[in-house]
Amino acid sequence: MSDLPENDQHMPLVSHLTELRTRLLRCVAAIFIIFAGLFAFTQQIYTFVSTPLRAYLPAGATMIATDVSSPFLTPLKLTMMVSLFLAIPVILHQIWGFIAPGLYKHEKRIAVPLLVSSIFLFYAGMAFAYFLVFPLIFKFFAAATPAGVEMMTDITSYLDFVMTLFFAFGVAFEIPVAVVLLVWIGVVDVKYLKKIRPYVIIGCFVVGMILTPPDIFSQTLLAVPMWLLFEIGILFSSLISKRGEHPDDQPADDHNDQPPATQA
Template structure:
């Protein structure tokens, strides 16, 4: 059997820890560099993120700030979160640089595909939430506001709300990567995943109920994509498994 491992020399524990510290510092530096570039646009970034709600506010209604420092701290907090999100490709690249020397060539090919897919799917989940889920959800909330009640949302509460949904949809869109990874490392097989499909569908709707506001629209808009992404993950896992079997036979 041919060893496909790269000819990297074993390193002592101290060297690994030193490299890990260096890569962590690079990640922190990248986040702060992005933050420094975005800080002057903090107000505009918050305006962009709050647009889905403001577009559905009643006439003459505005968002409010109930805390004295909220007009400054809330855009500041949002800009820091955006900096972390934008730095994710670099952070994952640093993680990859740390673990790659210990992988075989075949493992590296699959791992790179999973890494790139995880980045794309995470951003796709956030875009799905912003462009589709938020407009429908806030339109529903605005229409459901009782008569005599002014819909005037606090900017800090809104930020916490949408960041939770951004993260929920971003993580939910990672389902295909998680499915392929579980099959690849041998935790489950494709036949088992097909067998538990009905339970997965129910679980998707339960997760949608827990992670989204109590309205059927946003719950369905999270549950249905999760189920479809699970099916895509099963299909990709089947292809990966067949490719590995062919490679082993060869």
């Protein structure tokens, strides 16, 4: 039995574009449905996200709003971002539904675990940032505040700061998935990844320096997990054969190129 794509048929370009539009609309609808459900809790959501900083503010100090509309717009912006993050499973499911018909069965067997893992790792990266990185960073900032300076952070500046870290750690935790994909499609092999390990470690710290605020703590807290996740990716990649080595990648017609034998 051949391992051809289940829907191995040509579709007009218009049909592909129509399906793509439908799936994009579903993604947008999912985001706005989640946003509508969270709209009544915008203030509580911001209070929850700002807890790691407020825990280390000096006694009597509070966060401030320097713009007239920021007390309303900043929690609203955060709620929209939360809606986007929560809709990621739906978005990835729509992407999967768009590309799955063109995949081989053995490709689907590995693509599904990678899809689920990417969702889990993205949320794990955000949780790592919130529960471990934020308290360490804000504790350091509070302790480093010069004498005579009262730490009172603007709510909009804080949102921009934490959103950057959320996104950076969420994407960084996708490294194992990226490594497995590169090995699976044959771009690199495990031996090469092990060979370039020193350069990857340096690259992790460079990326940490670019994606995080300019302090050594947040940079290190991003770079070290990136390196460890790279090692995890190598570990899982060694268990997966390259896509190009799969015997069923060839179309079924390749096995029937010879004309049938004629009867005597």
